[in-house]
Amino acid sequence: xxxxxxxxQPELLEDLAAYIIKxxxxxxxxxxxxxxxxxxxxxxxxxxxxxxxxxxxxxDWSKVYFFFGDERNVMxxxxxxxxxxxxxxxxxxxxxxxxQIFYVNTTLAPEKAAIEYNKAIVKHFDGADLVFDLIxxxxxxxxxxxxxxxGTDILNNKNVEIDSVFVEKLSTYRISFTxxxxxxxxxxxxxxxxxxxxxxVKEVIESKKRNTRLYPAQLINPIDGGVTWFLDDAAASLLDx
Ligand SMILES: O=C1O[C@H](COP(=O)(O)O)[C@@H](O)[C@H](O)[C@H]1O
Numbered sequence: 001x002x003x004x005x006x007x008x009q010p011e012l013l014e015d016l017a018a019y020i021i022k023x024x025x026x027x028x029x030x031x032x033x034x035x036x037x038x039x040x041x042x043x044x045x046x047x048x049x050x051x052x053x054x055x056x057x058x059x060d061w062s063k064v065y066f067f068f069g070d071e072r073n074v075m076x077x078x079x080x081x082x083x084x085x086x087x088x089x090x091x092x093x094x095x096x097x098x099x100q101i102f103y104v105n106t107t108l109a110p111e112k113a114a115i116e117y118n119k120a121i122v123k124h125f126d127g128a129d130l131v132f133d134l135i136x137x138x139x140x141x142x143x144x145x146x147x148x149x150x151g152t153d154i155l156n157n158k159n160v161e162i163d164s165v166f167v168e169k170l171s172t173y174r175i176s177f178t179x180x181x182x183x184x185x186x187x188x189x190x191x192x193x194x195x196x197x198x199x200x201v202k203e204v205i206e207s208k209k210r211n212t213r214l215y216p217a218q219l220i221n222p223i224d225g226g227v228t229w230f231l232d233d234a235a236a237s238l239l240d241x
Contacts, residue, residue: 002228003205005236009193013047016191016230017055020134023187024059027133034059035124037067037135037177038090039146040082043191044136048089061094065124069135070147070176071104071113073164081106110164110173117175118162130160135177135185139192143200143215146182147174150214160184179219188220188227195234202238205229 006012020036027034038044051059072080083103091101102124104117121130137145147165148154154165157178164175182188192201204217212218220227 001205002226003231003236003239004228005231005233005239007233009046009232012191012193012230012232013050016047016189017050019189019228019230020051020136021055021058023134024064027186028060028063032063034064034134035067035132036064037069037132037185038082038086039069039136039138039191040071040085041138041140043138043193045085045089047191048086049093052090052093056094061096062100064096065100065102066091066096067102067121067132068104069137069182070174071106072147073106073110073113073173073175076103076106104175106175110175114162114164114175121162130181130184132185134187134189135182137182137188137190137217137220139190139197139200139204139217141196141200143204143217145190145217145220147176148179148216148219149174150216152216154178155213155216155219179216182220183222184225185222186225188222188225190217190220190227190229190231192229192235193232195237197235198238201229201231201235206239 024034068082071082074080102120105113139145142150149167152165154163157163160181161178163178164173166173203215210218
């Protein structure tokens with residue numbers, strides 16, 4: 001595990017953008033495409049905007065395929081739809097064609113949306129192992145990541161797949177990568193800002209006893225890949241040093 005802590009969010013975002021560019025260019029050089037899984041929520045918006053403006057010439061975007069690590073069970077036009085934030089912040093500004101974007105079809109029932117998303121990904125990988133080049137993740141103050149929420153059934157799912165999950169505390173369904181699918185990735189990066197997440201960060205990173213039902217982000221441990229945490233000072237404030 002690589003732990004990177006930054007005084008300011010702009011410094012963090014610049015380094016994270018450089019990290020993404022490096023991985024993207026390596027993947028494109030080696031296999032002529034970059035399979036990039038986006039995270040949702042609020043934290044990544046500024047990153048996506050930077051990639052689409054300041055750094056837009058540093059990646060051959062025609063070779064990038066975009067996926068979503070989780071999606072909220074709302075219509076694609078809803079402001080909470082993770083795909084909509086990404087569409088506005090990075091996908092439309094870079095004119096990424098629909099053929100390179102894998103949105104979750106939330107016009108379907110969540111179970112069906114997960115099945116269809118899984119099929120689309122399997123088809124994209126064309127018989128190869130489902131190994132993404134980079135999965136970006138956020139983390140909530142309850143230590144959920146993607147839509148792996150504390151105490152939910154999806155935490156028991158050992159399959160490398162997309163699943164739907166009912167999140168009781170939000171009274172809603174989500175569609176999410178399972179932990180085993182995330183853990184097949186070549187690179188996983190957590191992007192976590194803010195003091196409200198400091199306790200969860202401490203539990204996930206430093207806790208001596210694992211409790212993945214309470215702190216689902218502890219499930220993330222890529223088998224052959226690397227995991228890097230990009231934290232601001234506030235999110236890292238409770239870590240021992
Ligand atoms: O609900 C979600 O929350 C997490 C964390 O979001 P943030 O706004 O606190 O950064 C996010 O990673 C996930 O994709 C999203 O659906």
